[in-house]
Amino acid sequence: MSTILVTGGTGTLGRPVVERLRQAGHPVRVLSRHPHPEDRSAFAVDLRRGTGLTRALHGVDTVVHCASTPTGGDITAATHLIRALRRAEVAHVVYISIVGVDRIPLGYYRTKHTVERALEASGLGWTVLRATQFHDLLVRLFQATARLPLMPVPDVDVQPVDTDEVASRLALLAQEPPAGRVADMCGPRVESLRELAGVYLDRTGTRRTTVPVRVPGTTFAAFRAGHHLAPDRAVGRVTFAEFLDRHPIE
Ligand SMILES: NC(=O)c1ccc[n+]([C@@H]2O[C@H](COP(=O)([O-])OP(=O)(O)OC[C@H]3O[C@@H](n4cnc5c(N)ncnc54)[C@H](OP(=O)(O)O)[C@@H]3O)[C@@H](O)[C@H]2O)c1
Incomplete structure (x- = not known):
């Protein structure tokens, strides 16, 4: 059995990754910024600082890198991580990315x-999986926008995927040899965000009028062009509606 460390192992994706790897019998360490003194497998490290990484990585075979701070610092964090992985002679790093990042x-x-x-240039054994938006992310978006009297919804399509399905795939990849960039993982359907906002309002019994918004600029033009979608990689099975049925929202 390999010793596997999951960065961001307390997050939406990291938690089910940790669970699956433990179910498969591997000793798993969890890295995040916050200490969990009751848990001997937890390591409190802010990757943007890197302090404590050497201890956390001692004896580790594989790292699944799920930690991310969308407000900034991921490149510094990756630089610290890659340096420490080389020093610790970790054989394999698996990274979760997003469809359309390029x-x-x-x-x-x-x-x-x-x-x-x-990671590609690091000289380490690496695997990169790109996924589309998680259902959880859409829920958070709709929770925020449904607070407004009129609910603004950008006029883009999405192909959301179930976090548990992505976690299962990442956990499998972590147990295999480095594979480089693997095939993207996307949800079962391409649907308009407005349609899915309707599903959310219906399932949560919220009465709101949705207002389509055409966000100006090159970023949203790229989203409208569908560069974040991969209909030929619709391998996820759980739709957004099924996700809401399985995880009812108060
Ligand atoms: N959400 C999506 O729709 C989506 C789609 C495709 C790919 N992804 C990718 O999947 C990954 C996980 O996303 P998620 O939604 O699970 O994120 P999340 O729920 O916000 O979890 C982020 C995790 O990273 C840890 N973390 C954040 N900054 C850190 C730092 N500087 N040092 C150490 N740990 C840190 C957090 O724990 P602490 O707060 O305790 O530090 C937490 O465990 C990200 O790389 C994201 O880009 C997400």
């Missing part, structure tokens, strides 16, 4: 693409 000029996506390239 085609959509959103700052966060550019950052993720830079991290992908840093």
Whole structure:
């Protein structure tokens, strides 16, 4: 059995990854910024600082890198991580990225693409999986916008995927040899965000009028062009409606 460390192992995606790897019998360490003194497998490290990484990585065979701070610092974090992985002679790093990071000029996506390239050039054994937006992310978006009396919804299509399905795939990849960039993982359907907002309002019993919004600029033009979608990789099974049925929202 390999010792596997999951960065961001307390997050939406990281938690089910940790669960699946433990179910498969691997000793798993969890890295995040916040200490969990009751848990001996938890390591509190802010990757943007890197302090404590050497101890966390000692004896680790594989790292699944799920940690991310969308407000900034992921490139610095990846630089610290790659340096420490080389020092610790970790054989394999698996990274979760997003479909379209190389085609959509959103700052966060550019950052993720830079991290992908840093891993490719690192000399480490690496695997990169790109996925589309998680159902959870749409829920958070709709929760925020439904607070407004009129609910604004950008006129874009999405292909959301189930986090648990992505976690299962990442966990499998972590147990296999480095594979480079693997086939994208996307949800079962391309649907308009407005349609899905309707599903959310219906399932949560919220009465709101949705207002289509055409966001100006190159980033949303790229989203409207569908550069974040991969209909030929619609391998996820759980639709957004099924996700809401399985995870009812108060
Ligand atoms: N959400 C989506 O729709 C989606 C789609 C495709 C790919 N992804 C990718 O999947 C990954 C996980 O996303 P998620 O939605 O699960 O994120 P999340 O729920 O926000 O979890 C982020 C995790 O990273 C940890 N973290 C954040 N900054 C850190 C730092 N500087 N040092 C150490 N740990 C740090 C957090 O724990 P602490 O707060 O305790 O530090 C948490 O465990 C990200 O790389 C994201 O880009 C997401």
